[in-house]
Amino acid sequence: MDVLEIDPKKIRNLRRNLLRWYKAHARELPWRAGPRGDKKPNPYHVMVSEAMLQQTQVATVIDYFNRFVAVFPTVASLAAADEQSVLNMWQGLGYYRRARHLHAAAKMVVDEFEGEVPREADELLKLPGVGPYSAGAIASIAYDQRAAIVDGNVIRILSRIFKITKPADETETKKRLWSIAEALVPAKDAGNYNQAMMELGAMICSPRGAGCLLCPVRNQCESLADDQMDVHDLPVMLPKKKPRAVTHQLIAVQRRDGKYLFVKRPAKGLWSNMFGLLSLEHDVKLSSEPDFNAIKKHLKTSVNLTAGETDHVKTFKHQTTHLTIHFELHVAQDGKGRAVCDGEIAWRRLDELDDLPLAKPQQKAVSLLRKFEAQLAV
Incomplete structure:
Protein backbone atom coordinates (compact mmCIF):
# COMPACT_ATOMS: atom_id res chain seq x y z
CA MET A 1 0.00 0.00 0.00
CA ASP A 2 1.26 3.43 -0.96
CA VAL A 3 0.98 6.11 1.71
CA LEU A 4 -1.31 8.08 -0.59
CA GLU A 5 -3.70 5.11 -0.62
CA ILE A 6 -4.39 5.18 3.13
CA ASP A 7 -8.09 5.76 3.68
CA PRO A 8 -8.56 9.23 5.24
CA LYS A 9 -11.35 7.80 7.37
CA LYS A 10 -8.94 5.20 8.75
CA ILE A 11 -6.50 7.97 9.64
CA ARG A 12 -9.20 9.97 11.44
CA ASN A 13 -10.46 6.94 13.36
CA LEU A 14 -6.97 5.86 14.32
CA ARG A 15 -6.07 9.32 15.62
CA ARG A 16 -9.35 9.75 17.50
CA ASN A 17 -9.32 6.31 19.14
CA LEU A 18 -5.66 6.51 20.06
CA LEU A 19 -5.90 9.99 21.61
CA ARG A 20 -9.08 9.10 23.51
CA TRP A 21 -7.40 6.02 24.96
CA TYR A 22 -4.24 7.92 25.85
CA LYS A 23 -6.06 10.71 27.68
CA ALA A 24 -7.84 8.09 29.75
CA HIS A 25 -4.93 5.73 30.46
CA ALA A 26 -1.64 7.65 30.16
CA ARG A 27 0.85 6.95 32.93
CA GLU A 28 2.00 9.81 35.13
CA LEU A 29 5.68 10.32 34.40
CA PRO A 30 7.91 13.05 35.87
CA TRP A 31 8.80 14.53 32.47
CA ARG A 32 5.26 14.29 31.10
CA ALA A 33 3.04 17.39 31.24
CA GLY A 34 -0.16 15.37 31.24
CA PRO A 35 -2.45 14.40 28.36
CA ARG A 36 -5.26 16.76 29.37
CA GLY A 37 -3.13 19.91 29.25
CA ASP A 38 -3.19 20.45 33.01
CA LYS A 39 0.36 21.76 32.92
CA LYS A 40 2.80 22.90 30.28
CA PRO A 41 5.65 20.65 29.22
CA ASN A 42 9.19 21.62 30.21
CA PRO A 43 11.30 21.42 27.00
CA TYR A 44 14.49 20.78 28.97
CA HIS A 45 12.85 17.90 30.83
CA VAL A 46 11.63 16.48 27.54
CA MET A 47 15.14 16.70 26.07
CA VAL A 48 16.67 14.93 29.10
CA SER A 49 14.02 12.21 29.15
CA GLU A 50 14.37 11.49 25.44
CA ALA A 51 18.13 11.06 25.84
CA MET A 52 17.63 8.69 28.78
CA LEU A 53 14.83 6.69 27.16
CA GLN A 54 16.96 5.66 24.18
CA GLN A 55 17.45 1.89 24.62
CA THR A 56 16.27 2.05 28.26
CA GLN A 57 12.94 1.10 29.83
CA VAL A 58 10.69 3.80 31.34
CA ALA A 59 10.66 2.11 34.76
CA THR A 60 14.46 2.28 34.90
CA VAL A 61 14.66 5.89 33.74
CA ILE A 62 12.28 7.45 36.29
CA ASP A 63 14.65 7.48 39.29
CA TYR A 64 17.64 8.49 37.15
CA PHE A 65 15.64 11.36 35.63
CA ASN A 66 14.53 12.65 39.02
CA ARG A 67 18.07 12.60 40.41
CA PHE A 68 19.53 14.15 37.25
CA VAL A 69 17.18 17.16 37.11
CA ALA A 70 17.56 17.66 40.86
CA VAL A 71 21.30 18.18 40.35
CA PHE A 72 20.97 19.91 36.95
CA PRO A 73 17.56 21.67 37.14
CA THR A 74 18.03 23.80 34.03
CA VAL A 75 19.72 23.53 30.68
CA ALA A 76 22.12 26.27 31.82
CA SER A 77 23.14 24.30 34.92
CA LEU A 78 23.80 21.22 32.81
CA ALA A 79 25.83 23.24 30.31
CA ALA A 80 27.94 24.69 33.13
CA ALA A 81 28.67 21.30 34.73
CA ASP A 82 31.93 19.39 34.19
CA GLU A 83 31.74 16.15 32.25
CA GLN A 84 32.75 13.96 35.20
CA SER A 85 29.77 15.22 37.22
CA VAL A 86 27.42 14.49 34.33
CA LEU A 87 28.82 10.98 33.82
CA ASN A 88 28.60 10.35 37.55
CA MET A 89 24.88 11.22 37.58
CA TRP A 90 24.38 8.98 34.52
CA GLN A 91 26.24 6.11 36.17
CA GLY A 92 24.34 2.84 35.80
CA LEU A 93 22.16 3.88 32.85
CA GLY A 94 24.68 2.65 30.30
CA TYR A 95 25.30 3.88 26.75
CA TYR A 96 27.31 6.78 28.17
CA ARG A 97 27.67 8.46 24.82
CA ARG A 98 24.10 9.65 25.39
CA ALA A 99 25.23 11.57 28.48
CA ARG A 100 28.12 13.21 26.64
CA HIS A 101 25.85 14.15 23.75
CA LEU A 102 23.23 15.57 26.12
CA HIS A 103 25.90 17.62 27.88
CA ALA A 104 27.21 18.93 24.55
CA ALA A 105 23.65 19.67 23.40
CA ALA A 106 22.99 21.71 26.55
CA LYS A 107 26.12 23.77 25.88
CA MET A 108 24.97 24.38 22.30
CA VAL A 109 21.49 25.40 23.47
CA VAL A 110 23.07 27.97 25.80
CA ASP A 111 25.68 29.20 23.31
CA GLU A 112 23.67 29.25 20.08
CA PHE A 113 19.98 29.23 21.04
CA GLU A 114 19.98 31.74 23.92
CA GLY A 115 19.30 29.01 26.47
CA GLU A 116 16.02 27.89 24.88
CA VAL A 117 15.60 24.36 23.56
CA PRO A 118 14.79 24.79 19.83
CA ARG A 119 11.15 24.45 18.75
CA GLU A 120 11.58 23.12 15.23
CA ALA A 121 12.76 19.62 14.36
CA ASP A 122 15.22 21.00 11.79
CA GLU A 123 16.87 23.13 14.47
CA LEU A 124 16.89 20.29 17.00
CA LEU A 125 18.74 18.11 14.49
CA LYS A 126 21.71 20.47 14.85
CA LEU A 127 22.18 19.40 18.49
CA PRO A 128 24.71 16.64 19.26
CA GLY A 129 23.11 13.22 19.65
CA VAL A 130 19.71 14.33 18.31
CA GLY A 131 18.51 12.28 15.35
CA PRO A 132 15.20 12.33 13.45
CA TYR A 133 13.32 10.42 16.15
CA SER A 134 14.56 12.58 19.06
CA ALA A 135 14.00 15.78 17.07
CA GLY A 136 10.42 14.79 16.29
CA ALA A 137 9.75 13.72 19.87
CA ILE A 138 11.10 16.92 21.44
CA ALA A 139 9.44 19.23 18.90
CA SER A 140 6.04 17.55 19.24
CA ILE A 141 6.00 16.82 22.98
CA ALA A 142 7.59 20.07 24.16
CA TYR A 143 6.01 22.44 21.63
CA ASP A 144 3.20 20.48 19.96
CA GLN A 145 4.88 20.88 16.59
CA ARG A 146 3.63 18.55 13.85
CA ALA A 147 6.61 16.19 13.69
CA ALA A 148 6.65 12.43 13.21
CA ILE A 149 8.52 9.85 15.28
CA VAL A 150 9.63 6.34 14.39
CA ASP A 151 11.21 4.18 17.09
CA GLY A 152 10.91 0.50 17.98
CA ASN A 153 7.41 0.92 19.40
CA VAL A 154 6.16 2.85 16.38
CA ILE A 155 7.78 0.39 13.95
CA ARG A 156 5.98 -2.46 15.68
CA ILE A 157 2.59 -0.68 15.75
CA LEU A 158 2.69 0.50 12.13
CA SER A 159 3.97 -2.85 10.86
CA ARG A 160 1.00 -4.56 12.49
CA ILE A 161 -1.67 -2.00 11.64
CA PHE A 162 -0.65 -1.81 7.97
CA LYS A 163 0.51 -5.46 7.71
CA ILE A 164 4.01 -4.60 6.53
CA THR A 165 5.72 -7.93 5.94
CA LYS A 166 9.01 -6.72 4.50
CA PRO A 167 11.94 -6.37 6.94
CA ALA A 168 11.45 -3.17 8.91
CA ASP A 169 15.17 -2.46 9.02
CA GLU A 170 15.59 -2.44 5.24
CA THR A 171 16.13 1.02 3.77
CA GLU A 172 12.98 1.10 1.65
CA THR A 173 10.80 -0.15 4.49
CA LYS A 174 12.26 2.45 6.83
CA LYS A 175 11.34 5.16 4.34
CA ARG A 176 7.82 3.79 4.06
CA LEU A 177 7.37 3.68 7.84
CA TRP A 178 8.50 7.29 8.15
CA SER A 179 6.11 8.31 5.37
CA ILE A 180 3.21 6.59 7.12
CA ALA A 181 4.14 8.15 10.47
CA GLU A 182 4.26 11.61 8.88
CA ALA A 183 0.85 11.07 7.30
CA LEU A 184 -0.72 9.95 10.58
CA VAL A 185 0.56 12.60 13.00
CA PRO A 186 -2.10 15.33 13.39
CA ALA A 187 -1.48 19.06 13.08
CA LYS A 188 -3.05 19.59 16.51
CA ASP A 189 -2.28 17.48 19.58
CA ALA A 190 0.82 16.07 17.88
CA GLY A 191 2.64 15.69 21.19
CA ASN A 192 -0.12 13.65 22.78
CA TYR A 193 -0.51 11.59 19.61
CA ASN A 194 3.19 10.69 19.52
CA GLN A 195 3.21 9.88 23.22
CA ALA A 196 0.10 7.77 22.69
CA MET A 197 1.94 5.74 20.04
CA MET A 198 4.83 5.15 22.43
CA GLU A 199 2.44 4.31 25.26
CA LEU A 200 0.50 1.88 23.08
CA GLY A 201 3.73 0.09 22.17
CA ALA A 202 4.81 -0.10 25.80
CA MET A 203 1.48 -1.06 27.37
CA ILE A 204 -0.62 -2.89 24.76
CA CYS A 205 1.08 -3.62 21.43
CA SER A 206 4.12 -5.28 22.98
CA PRO A 207 6.67 -7.49 21.22
CA ARG A 208 5.25 -10.62 22.86
CA GLY A 209 1.82 -10.97 24.41
CA ALA A 210 0.08 -8.13 22.56
CA GLY A 211 -3.17 -7.19 24.27
CA CYS A 212 -5.26 -6.97 21.12
CA LEU A 213 -8.59 -7.19 22.98
CA LEU A 214 -7.69 -4.00 24.87
CA CYS A 215 -6.16 -2.17 21.91
CA PRO A 216 -7.94 1.10 21.07
CA VAL A 217 -7.04 0.78 17.37
CA ARG A 218 -7.76 -2.93 16.89
CA ASN A 219 -10.48 -2.11 14.35
CA GLN A 220 -7.85 -0.40 12.18
CA CYS A 221 -5.30 -3.26 12.48
CA GLU A 222 -4.92 -5.16 9.22
CA SER A 223 -2.77 -7.97 10.63
CA LEU A 224 -5.30 -8.64 13.40
CA ALA A 225 -8.08 -8.80 10.79
CA ASP A 226 -6.13 -11.41 8.79
CA ASP A 227 -7.05 -14.85 10.14
CA GLN A 228 -3.97 -16.30 8.50
CA MET A 229 -1.58 -14.06 10.40
CA ASP A 230 -0.30 -13.81 13.97
CA VAL A 231 0.35 -10.18 14.96
CA HIS A 232 3.41 -11.37 16.89
CA ASP A 233 5.07 -12.26 13.59
CA LEU A 234 5.41 -8.54 12.88
CA PRO A 235 7.57 -6.61 12.51
CA VAL A 236 9.89 -8.72 10.41
CA MET A 237 13.55 -7.89 11.03
CA LEU A 238 16.74 -8.85 9.22
CA PRO A 239 18.86 -11.45 11.07
CA LYS A 240 21.15 -9.79 13.60
CA LYS A 241 24.86 -10.37 13.66
CA LYS A 242 25.89 -12.49 16.65
CA PRO A 243 27.80 -10.47 19.31
Whole structure:
Protein backbone atom coordinates (compact mmCIF):
# COMPACT_ATOMS: atom_id res chain seq x y z
CA MET A 1 0.00 0.00 0.00
CA ASP A 2 1.26 3.43 -0.96
CA VAL A 3 0.98 6.11 1.71
CA LEU A 4 -1.31 8.08 -0.59
CA GLU A 5 -3.70 5.11 -0.62
CA ILE A 6 -4.39 5.18 3.13
CA ASP A 7 -8.09 5.76 3.68
CA PRO A 8 -8.56 9.23 5.24
CA LYS A 9 -11.35 7.80 7.37
CA LYS A 10 -8.94 5.20 8.75
CA ILE A 11 -6.50 7.97 9.64
CA ARG A 12 -9.20 9.97 11.44
CA ASN A 13 -10.46 6.94 13.36
CA LEU A 14 -6.97 5.86 14.32
CA ARG A 15 -6.07 9.32 15.62
CA ARG A 16 -9.35 9.75 17.50
CA ASN A 17 -9.32 6.31 19.14
CA LEU A 18 -5.66 6.51 20.06
CA LEU A 19 -5.90 9.99 21.61
CA ARG A 20 -9.08 9.10 23.51
CA TRP A 21 -7.40 6.02 24.96
CA TYR A 22 -4.24 7.92 25.85
CA LYS A 23 -6.06 10.71 27.68
CA ALA A 24 -7.84 8.09 29.75
CA HIS A 25 -4.93 5.73 30.46
CA ALA A 26 -1.64 7.65 30.16
CA ARG A 27 0.85 6.95 32.93
CA GLU A 28 2.00 9.81 35.13
CA LEU A 29 5.68 10.32 34.40
CA PRO A 30 7.91 13.05 35.87
CA TRP A 31 8.80 14.53 32.47
CA ARG A 32 5.26 14.29 31.10
CA ALA A 33 3.04 17.39 31.24
CA GLY A 34 -0.16 15.37 31.24
CA PRO A 35 -2.45 14.40 28.36
CA ARG A 36 -5.26 16.76 29.37
CA GLY A 37 -3.13 19.91 29.25
CA ASP A 38 -3.19 20.45 33.01
CA LYS A 39 0.36 21.76 32.92
CA LYS A 40 2.80 22.90 30.28
CA PRO A 41 5.65 20.65 29.22
CA ASN A 42 9.19 21.62 30.21
CA PRO A 43 11.30 21.42 27.00
CA TYR A 44 14.49 20.78 28.97
CA HIS A 45 12.85 17.90 30.83
CA VAL A 46 11.63 16.48 27.54
CA MET A 47 15.14 16.70 26.07
CA VAL A 48 16.67 14.93 29.10
CA SER A 49 14.02 12.21 29.15
CA GLU A 50 14.37 11.49 25.44
CA ALA A 51 18.13 11.06 25.84
CA MET A 52 17.63 8.69 28.78
CA LEU A 53 14.83 6.69 27.16
CA GLN A 54 16.96 5.66 24.18
CA GLN A 55 17.45 1.89 24.62
CA THR A 56 16.27 2.05 28.26
CA GLN A 57 12.94 1.10 29.83
CA VAL A 58 10.69 3.80 31.34
CA ALA A 59 10.66 2.11 34.76
CA THR A 60 14.46 2.28 34.90
CA VAL A 61 14.66 5.89 33.74
CA ILE A 62 12.28 7.45 36.29
CA ASP A 63 14.65 7.48 39.29
CA TYR A 64 17.64 8.49 37.15
CA PHE A 65 15.64 11.36 35.63
CA ASN A 66 14.53 12.65 39.02
CA ARG A 67 18.07 12.60 40.41
CA PHE A 68 19.53 14.15 37.25
CA VAL A 69 17.18 17.16 37.11
CA ALA A 70 17.56 17.66 40.86
CA VAL A 71 21.30 18.18 40.35
CA PHE A 72 20.97 19.91 36.95
CA PRO A 73 17.56 21.67 37.14
CA THR A 74 18.03 23.80 34.03
CA VAL A 75 19.72 23.53 30.68
CA ALA A 76 22.12 26.27 31.82
CA SER A 77 23.14 24.30 34.92
CA LEU A 78 23.80 21.22 32.81
CA ALA A 79 25.83 23.24 30.31
CA ALA A 80 27.94 24.69 33.13
CA ALA A 81 28.67 21.30 34.73
CA ASP A 82 31.93 19.39 34.19
CA GLU A 83 31.74 16.15 32.25
CA GLN A 84 32.75 13.96 35.20
CA SER A 85 29.77 15.22 37.22
CA VAL A 86 27.42 14.49 34.33
CA LEU A 87 28.82 10.98 33.82
CA ASN A 88 28.60 10.35 37.55
CA MET A 89 24.88 11.22 37.58
CA TRP A 90 24.38 8.98 34.52
CA GLN A 91 26.24 6.11 36.17
CA GLY A 92 24.34 2.84 35.80
CA LEU A 93 22.16 3.88 32.85
CA GLY A 94 24.68 2.65 30.30
CA TYR A 95 25.30 3.88 26.75
CA TYR A 96 27.31 6.78 28.17
CA ARG A 97 27.67 8.46 24.82
CA ARG A 98 24.10 9.65 25.39
CA ALA A 99 25.23 11.57 28.48
CA ARG A 100 28.12 13.21 26.64
CA HIS A 101 25.85 14.15 23.75
CA LEU A 102 23.23 15.57 26.12
CA HIS A 103 25.90 17.62 27.88
CA ALA A 104 27.21 18.93 24.55
CA ALA A 105 23.65 19.67 23.40
CA ALA A 106 22.99 21.71 26.55
CA LYS A 107 26.12 23.77 25.88
CA MET A 108 24.97 24.38 22.30
CA VAL A 109 21.49 25.40 23.47
CA VAL A 110 23.07 27.97 25.80
CA ASP A 111 25.68 29.20 23.31
CA GLU A 112 23.67 29.25 20.08
CA PHE A 113 19.98 29.23 21.04
CA GLU A 114 19.98 31.74 23.92
CA GLY A 115 19.30 29.01 26.47
CA GLU A 116 16.02 27.89 24.88
CA VAL A 117 15.60 24.36 23.56
CA PRO A 118 14.79 24.79 19.83
CA ARG A 119 11.15 24.45 18.75
CA GLU A 120 11.58 23.12 15.23
CA ALA A 121 12.76 19.62 14.36
CA ASP A 122 15.22 21.00 11.79
CA GLU A 123 16.87 23.13 14.47
CA LEU A 124 16.89 20.29 17.00
CA LEU A 125 18.74 18.11 14.49
CA LYS A 126 21.71 20.47 14.85
CA LEU A 127 22.18 19.40 18.49
CA PRO A 128 24.71 16.64 19.26
CA GLY A 129 23.11 13.22 19.65
CA VAL A 130 19.71 14.33 18.31
CA GLY A 131 18.51 12.28 15.35
CA PRO A 132 15.20 12.33 13.45
CA TYR A 133 13.32 10.42 16.15
CA SER A 134 14.56 12.58 19.06
CA ALA A 135 14.00 15.78 17.07
CA GLY A 136 10.42 14.79 16.29
CA ALA A 137 9.75 13.72 19.87
CA ILE A 138 11.10 16.92 21.44
CA ALA A 139 9.44 19.23 18.90
CA SER A 140 6.04 17.55 19.24
CA ILE A 141 6.00 16.82 22.98
CA ALA A 142 7.59 20.07 24.16
CA TYR A 143 6.01 22.44 21.63
CA ASP A 144 3.20 20.48 19.96
CA GLN A 145 4.88 20.88 16.59
CA ARG A 146 3.63 18.55 13.85
CA ALA A 147 6.61 16.19 13.69
CA ALA A 148 6.65 12.43 13.21
CA ILE A 149 8.52 9.85 15.28
CA VAL A 150 9.63 6.34 14.39
CA ASP A 151 11.21 4.18 17.09
CA GLY A 152 10.91 0.50 17.98
CA ASN A 153 7.41 0.92 19.40
CA VAL A 154 6.16 2.85 16.38
CA ILE A 155 7.78 0.39 13.95
CA ARG A 156 5.98 -2.46 15.68
CA ILE A 157 2.59 -0.68 15.75
CA LEU A 158 2.69 0.50 12.13
CA SER A 159 3.97 -2.85 10.86
CA ARG A 160 1.00 -4.56 12.49
CA ILE A 161 -1.67 -2.00 11.64
CA PHE A 162 -0.65 -1.81 7.97
CA LYS A 163 0.51 -5.46 7.71
CA ILE A 164 4.01 -4.60 6.53
CA THR A 165 5.72 -7.93 5.94
CA LYS A 166 9.01 -6.72 4.50
CA PRO A 167 11.94 -6.37 6.94
CA ALA A 168 11.45 -3.17 8.91
CA ASP A 169 15.17 -2.46 9.02
CA GLU A 170 15.59 -2.44 5.24
CA THR A 171 16.13 1.02 3.77
CA GLU A 172 12.98 1.10 1.65
CA THR A 173 10.80 -0.15 4.49
CA LYS A 174 12.26 2.45 6.83
CA LYS A 175 11.34 5.16 4.34
CA ARG A 176 7.82 3.79 4.06
CA LEU A 177 7.37 3.68 7.84
CA TRP A 178 8.50 7.29 8.15
CA SER A 179 6.11 8.31 5.37
CA ILE A 180 3.21 6.59 7.12
CA ALA A 181 4.14 8.15 10.47
CA GLU A 182 4.26 11.61 8.88
CA ALA A 183 0.85 11.07 7.30
CA LEU A 184 -0.72 9.95 10.58
CA VAL A 185 0.56 12.60 13.00
CA PRO A 186 -2.10 15.33 13.39
CA ALA A 187 -1.48 19.06 13.08
CA LYS A 188 -3.05 19.59 16.51
CA ASP A 189 -2.28 17.48 19.58
CA ALA A 190 0.82 16.07 17.88
CA GLY A 191 2.64 15.69 21.19
CA ASN A 192 -0.12 13.65 22.78
CA TYR A 193 -0.51 11.59 19.61
CA ASN A 194 3.19 10.69 19.52
CA GLN A 195 3.21 9.88 23.22
CA ALA A 196 0.10 7.77 22.69
CA MET A 197 1.94 5.74 20.04
CA MET A 198 4.83 5.15 22.43
CA GLU A 199 2.44 4.31 25.26
CA LEU A 200 0.50 1.88 23.08
CA GLY A 201 3.73 0.09 22.17
CA ALA A 202 4.81 -0.10 25.80
CA MET A 203 1.48 -1.06 27.37
CA ILE A 204 -0.62 -2.89 24.76
CA CYS A 205 1.08 -3.62 21.43
CA SER A 206 4.12 -5.28 22.98
CA PRO A 207 6.67 -7.49 21.22
CA ARG A 208 5.25 -10.62 22.86
CA GLY A 209 1.82 -10.97 24.41
CA ALA A 210 0.08 -8.13 22.56
CA GLY A 211 -3.17 -7.19 24.27
CA CYS A 212 -5.26 -6.97 21.12
CA LEU A 213 -8.59 -7.19 22.98
CA LEU A 214 -7.69 -4.00 24.87
CA CYS A 215 -6.16 -2.17 21.91
CA PRO A 216 -7.94 1.10 21.07
CA VAL A 217 -7.04 0.78 17.37
CA ARG A 218 -7.76 -2.93 16.89
CA ASN A 219 -10.48 -2.11 14.35
CA GLN A 220 -7.85 -0.40 12.18
CA CYS A 221 -5.30 -3.26 12.48
CA GLU A 222 -4.92 -5.16 9.22
CA SER A 223 -2.77 -7.97 10.63
CA LEU A 224 -5.30 -8.64 13.40
CA ALA A 225 -8.08 -8.80 10.79
CA ASP A 226 -6.13 -11.41 8.79
CA ASP A 227 -7.05 -14.85 10.14
CA GLN A 228 -3.97 -16.30 8.50
CA MET A 229 -1.58 -14.06 10.40
CA ASP A 230 -0.30 -13.81 13.97
CA VAL A 231 0.35 -10.18 14.96
CA HIS A 232 3.41 -11.37 16.89
CA ASP A 233 5.07 -12.26 13.59
CA LEU A 234 5.41 -8.54 12.88
CA PRO A 235 7.57 -6.61 12.51
CA VAL A 236 9.89 -8.72 10.41
CA MET A 237 13.55 -7.89 11.03
CA LEU A 238 16.74 -8.85 9.22
CA PRO A 239 18.86 -11.45 11.07
CA LYS A 240 21.15 -9.79 13.60
CA LYS A 241 24.86 -10.37 13.66
CA LYS A 242 25.89 -12.49 16.65
CA PRO A 243 27.80 -10.47 19.31
CA ARG A 244 31.55 -11.10 19.28
CA ALA A 245 33.10 -12.68 22.39
CA VAL A 246 36.06 -10.79 23.90
CA THR A 247 37.93 -10.81 27.22
CA HIS A 248 38.80 -7.89 29.49
CA GLN A 249 41.15 -8.65 32.36
CA LEU A 250 40.49 -6.20 35.20
CA ILE A 251 43.49 -5.66 37.45
CA ALA A 252 42.64 -4.34 40.92
CA VAL A 253 46.01 -2.94 42.01
CA GLN A 254 45.99 -2.60 45.80
CA ARG A 255 48.47 -0.57 47.82
CA ARG A 256 49.58 -1.47 51.32
CA ASP A 257 47.22 1.18 52.73
CA GLY A 258 44.27 -0.71 51.24
CA LYS A 259 43.55 1.73 48.41
CA TYR A 260 42.97 0.58 44.84
CA LEU A 261 44.13 2.14 41.59
CA PHE A 262 41.43 3.61 39.32
CA VAL A 263 42.35 4.95 35.90
CA LYS A 264 40.43 7.32 33.64
CA ARG A 265 39.65 5.60 30.34
CA PRO A 266 40.56 7.15 26.96
CA ALA A 267 38.33 9.74 25.30
CA LYS A 268 37.33 7.24 22.59
CA GLY A 269 36.00 3.70 22.81
CA LEU A 270 33.94 1.84 25.39
CA TRP A 271 33.05 3.81 28.55
CA SER A 272 35.17 6.75 27.38
CA ASN A 273 36.33 9.26 30.01
CA MET A 274 34.94 7.12 32.84
CA PHE A 275 37.05 5.65 35.62
CA GLY A 276 37.77 2.00 36.22
CA LEU A 277 40.24 -0.59 37.36
CA LEU A 278 43.20 -1.10 35.07
CA SER A 279 42.12 -3.18 32.08
CA LEU A 280 43.96 -5.51 29.73
CA GLU A 281 41.60 -6.01 26.79
CA HIS A 282 41.75 -8.87 24.29
CA ASP A 283 39.84 -9.04 21.00
CA VAL A 284 38.97 -12.72 21.54
CA LYS A 285 37.61 -14.80 24.38
CA LEU A 286 40.45 -16.38 26.36
CA SER A 287 39.95 -20.07 27.06
CA SER A 288 43.08 -20.78 29.11
CA GLU A 289 43.89 -20.07 32.75
CA PRO A 290 44.69 -16.42 33.64
CA ASP A 291 48.08 -15.38 32.29
CA PHE A 292 49.58 -13.66 35.34
CA ASN A 293 52.82 -12.94 33.49
CA ALA A 294 50.86 -10.93 30.90
CA ILE A 295 49.06 -9.11 33.71
CA LYS A 296 52.31 -8.19 35.44
CA LYS A 297 53.82 -7.05 32.14
CA HIS A 298 50.76 -4.85 31.47
CA LEU A 299 51.07 -3.30 34.93
CA LYS A 300 54.66 -2.37 34.23
CA THR A 301 54.15 -0.98 30.74
CA SER A 302 50.88 0.86 31.42
CA VAL A 303 51.33 2.34 34.91
CA ASN A 304 55.00 1.64 35.75
CA LEU A 305 54.22 -0.73 38.64
CA THR A 306 55.81 -4.04 39.52
CA ALA A 307 53.14 -6.28 41.00
CA GLY A 308 53.61 -8.57 43.94
CA GLU A 309 51.22 -11.44 44.62
CA THR A 310 48.33 -11.68 42.10
CA ASP A 311 45.05 -13.52 42.76
CA HIS A 312 42.13 -14.35 40.47
CA VAL A 313 38.89 -13.22 42.15
CA LYS A 314 36.03 -13.91 39.75
CA THR A 315 35.01 -14.13 36.10
CA PHE A 316 31.74 -12.52 35.02
CA LYS A 317 30.01 -11.60 31.77
CA HIS A 318 28.65 -8.29 30.43
CA GLN A 319 26.57 -7.95 27.27
CA THR A 320 26.65 -4.96 24.93
CA THR A 321 24.95 -4.61 21.57
CA HIS A 322 27.94 -5.94 19.62
CA LEU A 323 30.10 -7.64 22.26
CA THR A 324 29.89 -10.40 24.84
CA ILE A 325 32.59 -9.33 27.27
CA HIS A 326 34.07 -11.87 29.67
CA PHE A 327 35.61 -9.98 32.57
CA GLU A 328 38.38 -11.66 34.56
CA LEU A 329 38.90 -9.82 37.85
CA HIS A 330 42.29 -10.09 39.52
CA VAL A 331 43.82 -8.47 42.61
CA ALA A 332 47.48 -7.48 42.31
CA GLN A 333 49.35 -6.42 45.43
CA ASP A 334 51.41 -3.33 44.70
CA GLY A 335 55.09 -4.13 44.78
CA LYS A 336 57.57 -1.52 43.68
CA GLY A 337 57.25 1.70 41.74
CA ARG A 338 55.11 4.83 41.55
CA ALA A 339 51.98 4.71 39.40
CA VAL A 340 52.43 6.83 36.28
CA CYS A 341 50.35 6.78 33.10
CA ASP A 342 49.14 9.06 30.30
CA GLY A 343 45.66 9.38 31.80
CA GLU A 344 44.31 10.56 35.14
CA ILE A 345 44.62 8.17 38.09
CA ALA A 346 43.05 7.99 41.54
CA TRP A 347 43.87 5.80 44.55
CA ARG A 348 40.68 5.05 46.49
CA ARG A 349 39.25 2.75 49.10
CA LEU A 350 36.18 0.89 47.96
CA ASP A 351 33.94 3.11 50.10
CA GLU A 352 35.37 6.33 48.59
CA LEU A 353 34.09 6.06 45.01
CA ASP A 354 30.96 8.25 45.00
CA ASP A 355 32.57 10.99 42.90
CA LEU A 356 34.07 8.64 40.29
CA PRO A 357 31.85 7.70 37.32
CA LEU A 358 31.98 3.93 37.02
CA ALA A 359 30.30 1.86 34.31
CA LYS A 360 28.17 -1.14 35.32
CA PRO A 361 30.94 -3.74 34.84
CA GLN A 362 33.23 -1.65 37.05
CA GLN A 363 30.50 -1.39 39.68
CA LYS A 364 30.15 -5.17 39.52
CA ALA A 365 33.90 -5.54 39.95
CA VAL A 366 33.89 -3.24 43.00
CA SER A 367 31.09 -5.29 44.54
CA LEU A 368 33.10 -8.47 44.00
CA LEU A 369 36.17 -6.84 45.54
CA ARG A 370 34.17 -5.93 48.64
CA LYS A 371 33.15 -9.59 49.02
CA PHE A 372 36.76 -10.67 48.44
CA GLU A 373 37.97 -8.30 51.17
CA ALA A 374 35.27 -9.55 53.54
CA GLN A 375 36.34 -13.16 52.99
CA LEU A 376 39.96 -12.28 53.75
CA ALA A 377 38.92 -10.52 56.94
CA VAL A 378 37.20 -13.65 58.34
